Amino acid sequence: MHRREAGVTVPWRALRWPLAMLAAAVLVCGTFLVVLAAGADGDDGPAVPDTASADAGFARDMVVHHQQAVEMSLIVRDRTDDEDVRRLAYDIVNTQANQRGMLLGWLDQWELPASSGGPPMAWMGHEMPFEARDGALMPGMATDTQIRRLRAAGGEEAEVLYLRLMTAHHRGGVQMSQMAEPVVETRVVRRLAGTTLRGQQSEIELMRDMLEERGGIVKP
Structure with missing residues (x-):
């Protein structure tokens, strides 16, 4: 697919990455502006969430969830020379490492521990229809076996497994x-939950296209 600009035909693939990176930058910058604005606005719920609150629980769980995304992205960066996959991995490392730092910063500001010792997702207040297995503690997390497979893969095999x-x-x-x-x-x-939701939905669409270019989407 091509797009014509100023009399020049531009491949859509060449435009896709700048647009995706711009969207990610807007979402991250918006999150930091929200943090600054919230500090000046008194209408922000409880001044300090309780350690058993959904705010603290979600923050703790997303710290762990984001850390695995960073880990997988660093692995694939060294397992492929494909510039699209490496660029995606770099963007995910930057975005999720930044958000992880923000979450840990809030927990520290609230003087709450970074881990509760309880089961993941307990902040929901009801039983989560998810069974932890083989190191996958929360929805979507890769198992230890899958991480080992990613470390052992290379080239297009590593790209496809990472994208899945x-x-x-x-x-x-x-x-x-x-x-x-x-x-x-x-x-x-x-607001961070909303930013995460929108940003990751956008990257899911991007990864779907990247997988189709490499032979289609198959469950890992």
Whole structure:
């Protein structure tokens, strides 16, 4: 597919990455502006969430969830020379490492521990239809076996496996963010949940196209 600009035919693939990177930058910058604005606005729910609150629980779980996305992205960066996959991995590392730092910063500001010692997803207040297995603690997380497979793969095999695993990972992040938005009480956490939801939905669409270019979407 091509797009014509100023008398020049431009491949759509060449335009896709600048647009995706611009969207990611807007979402990340918007999140930081929300944090600054929330600090100046008193209408932000409880001043300090309780350690058993949905805000604290969601923050703790997303710290773990984001960390695995960063780990997988760093793995594939060294397993392929494909510039599209490496660029996606770089964007995910930057976005999710930044958000992880924000979440840990909020927990520290609230003087709450970074881990509760309880089961993941307990902040929902009801049983989560998800069974942790083989290191996959939350929806969408890759198992330890899948991570080992990614470390052992190379080239296009690593690219396809990474895209499949990260698509599932993002879908889990979207699910968690959808569950958090209506129950968290602080504005910064609610807005971060919304930012995560929109950003990861956009990357899921991008990864779908990348997988189709490499032979189609197949569950990991």
